[in-house]
Amino acid sequence: MADTSAPATVKSAIRTLDIIEYVVARARPLMAQEIANALAIPVSSLSYLLVTLTERGYLLRQGRRYSAGPGLERLQAHAPAFTLTETVAPLVRTLRIQLNETSSFFVRRGWQVEALATEPSEHALRYAVQTGANAPLHGFSAGKALLAAMLDDELDRYFAESERRAFTETTIVSESELRADIARIRESGIARTREEHTPGIYGLGRVARIDGEVVGAFSVAIPTVRFDAEVERRATALLIKTADLLALG
Secondary structure, eight states, X not given: OOOTTSOHHHHHHHHHHHHXXXXXXXXSOEEHHHHHHHHTOOHHHHHHHHHHHHHXXXXXXXTTEEEEOGGGGGTOSSOOOOOHHHHHHHHHHHHHHHHOSEEEEEEEETTEEEEEXXXXXXXXXXXXXXXXXXXXXXXXXXXXXXXXTSOHHHHHHHHHHOOOOOSSTTOOOSHHHHHHHHHHHHHHSOXXXXXXXXXXXXXXXXXXXXXXXXXXXXXXXXXXXXXOHHHHHHHHXXXXXXXXXXXXX
């Protein structure tokens, strides 16, 4: 999907590509409302794009559901499977558009997280995440979400092997405090960091699964000047929705 400031023709083109990528990545027939909800496209705009894609053969309509059409085979003879990055990118983009805060998807690399996909906020004051950058699990909301998803024996190994340094005065580094935080995350399903990696930034994270297996975590980073109870409520709801959409496949 496009930035709100992008020309209408560019927005339409990006939306078209997002629809194709999303339908192909799901690997199952989708109703128009599912696509609209996932990509935050108005139903009126989506209907026109679906008709066009169906007429060109890029989508196949069966009743009220849409799936990948035979026209896609004309584009390349042997389509490779979608990578995890390609699968989550439209969801990260949609999360950013709906909230207009920096949104990312992280994967675990040992006792660290790596940014696999990220979309920066359009606000002048924003948090920047560099794709491919690594950081310790305990400092990021996505990392905490992944810690909370670990089995207890793996979590014990993490505490035995990891080095947890303080990035700010509020970074949680002690095992007892971090375990208490993990217990809260397991209960609520949402991980939180309060200026624990970067002063002035609150983070919210939600673990993501495909076929029941943990594959990473979605997160949003919000400057404290824009963070309040309503923003937290909206961000939490959107993170849950986004993770659920990925889990649906």
